[in-house]
Amino acid sequence: MIRTSFVEGAGGVRLAVSESGPASGAPSVLFVHGFAQSRQSWSRVLQGGLSRNHRLVALDLRGHGDSDKPEGEAPYVDGANFAGDLAAVIRQLGLERPVVVAWSYGGVVVGDYLRHHGDEALGGLFLVAASLKTGKPARALFGPGMMSNARGLLSEDADIYAAAARAFVEACPARSFPPALVDASVQLMQRVPVNVRRALLSRAEDYSAELERCRRPVVTLHGELDQVVLPAMSSDVVLASVRQGQSAWLAGVGHAPFIEATADFEAVLETFVVAARG
Template sequence: MRFTEVTGAGGVRLAVREAGDPARPTIAFVHGWAQSGEVWAHQLRDLAADFHLLAVDLRGHGRSAVPADGYGDTRVWADDLAAVLALAGGPATVVGWSYGGLVITDYLRHHGCAALSGIVLVGALTEIGRGRPGGATGPVMRAALPDVLSEDADVAVPAVLALTRGMTAGPAPDVQARVAATLAVPPAVRRALFTRDVGSGDVLADTRVPVVVAHGTEDAVVAPAAAEYALGKIPGASARWFPGVGHLPFAERADAFTRTVAALAGGRKE
């Protein structure tokens, strides 16, 4: 694996983990709220022999720059992802976890499907805001808010720890690393990502590439109802349910999830 950089909307520097041969089909991974491209470690290792892999650190996260604004603008997120996809040699499969699904939806709103060969939404939001069904949250996420957004470490740290432990149906892997990744994102950025109000039903209905909606049946962060909403809106979308799994199918059932992604990106059935 190697790191490269691209220039996103407004000239913001975005760090991208890259693996595999650029001549092979590209899979681009988009992480969730207050994490980084590191969450895709299993996939970056196990898919590198057959695919060209890209895993961005979103603006304000990981090794990417931390601009003061832009977090509430759908066009900014769309253009950031477009800059990453420009590294692909052709149409790419894009995989979005949690908030990463919302970023993909932003991209579709402004750029359409021409540069995409497929989409995997995993534990994903496709909308955000009060009453938006594509953004339905579970009890662990609801309990964590608003404390995980606090400037006060005495408030934020225990809330982030509880959220991290609640992400999985069983014992949570890499708890300290995930907590550290969240707390490394400035509180102002963590808050800004929650200030949006975006509906996406029309965008999902216009999606014209193969889509897999992958979701853990025990996800208590993004409710399975959010997956059902996407499945009901996206023409021809297929469901990949992970029984007994929480919010991290790519870590809780890494091998099975990786096969799901490889099947879509390789144009074959799992």
């Protein structure tokens, strides 16, 4: 059963949170979604077998889903806000050394957290096609699923944005998503205002230094056919920086392995959570 609540993030921004599994006494896993997505991205995992023995928590980032959507770009450009949001979720929900699972743009949020709060409160990082380098210097690390749709994703024209959102969602899997899933994902993306989208994609960040300082175990999981965030992001940025890094590569899988290969995703994650607890 999924439980829904709200947490007060940085600057009083209200953040929507979904939970499943034991409310206490179990290993905690905190899921961070990607650009213009929501906590609904993790629905299959939150309702799956991991919830039997793990406390699973997924949040809507500020500006997304059911969380507050402050006006302007400043609340989204300053990484201290995202770092504060993540810290607030961990603190207010009493998550003890959670493994943080960051997908796609969620890597930026994790990078912000490491930059402002360090890794002391974390159990480990599970980076799923996660962007730890963004902006013009990182263009070669992104595939056509992102680059071909970027202009439309920044548009204030509702029809142009809807078309770009659909093309983006359809580019995520190596094989096609069911039409109902595509439609639902596009509808969720349409809830993200243009000020949020423009702010997020305006950021140029490199979290290599934060990864180098990280003392917690790190695993990267990447679909070999990812055409949104290219596998080089994991191999050339993350694994080249971390001290305790391991990788998992999924053949025949694109940008959403937790949907495309749920069982494989859950198996790798569960193994990592057990190992991270020592």
